[in-house]
Amino acid sequence: MDIVWFSWNQAVHEGKEVVVPDLQTSLTRRVSDHSVAWLKQDTRPALFGVPPEPDFLEINFDVAICQSGSYIVVSCQNSSSSLCTVYMEQVKAMDPLLGEAMAAARAMEIALSRQWSKNLLKAQAAWSIHWVSRKLNQEAHPLAQWAARDHVTGFFDSGCIPHSILFCDSVFPAF
Known part of the structure; x- marks a missing residue:
């Protein structure tokens, strides 16, 4: 005017x-x-994932593709966003989609073997059972990278996980 x-x-x-x-x-x-x-600008940082409902477990999985071999990771959180289980394994997959499929299969095997009946499976691949963006699945990818970098495999107590990874997806960040 x-x-x-x-x-x-x-x-x-x-x-x-x-x-x-x-x-x-x-x-x-x-x-x-x-x-x-x-226009409304969202200047907030990336949202943290919402923990699963009580009695449910959130199972995240991912793959890190490396020249020396690929690593899959499966992590599980309870309704208070506490890390319950972490599993890492080296696999012979150089294709990211195949690696994601192997991680998904391992996640299901772990859930079945431990008789977990109420699960939310989350991954970054669009074909997944329950797709979430990397912003809401920030723990699985760093875990897979850590496994690949340090050649880590098997089940791990949460106390063995680097704090920078352990709390990256938490609703209640550690200070």
Whole structure:
């Protein structure tokens, strides 16, 4: 609106000619710029995952593909976001989708062998049983990378997991 008043005052008081196409271009640009300012911008950091309901377990799985061999990881959290189980294994898969499938199969095997009946399976691959973005599954991928980097396999107590990984997906971050 200011530009219209400014142009009007220049025309009336200073005798300057108003070039309508220029005024229209300027108005369109300014309206567009100001409209963007009104768009709601989400400046919050990535959301943490929501823990599963009571009596449910959230089973996350992922793969890290490396030249020296790939590693799958399966991690399990309870309704208070506590890490219950971590399993890592080196596999012979150089294709990420095959590695994800192997991790999913191992997650199911672990759930069945431990007789866990109420599970939420989560992975990053779009074909998965329950797809979540990496932002909401931040623990599984660093676990897979850790397994690959340190050649770690088998079941692990949560006390053995680096704190930077252990609490990266927690609703209650460790301070």
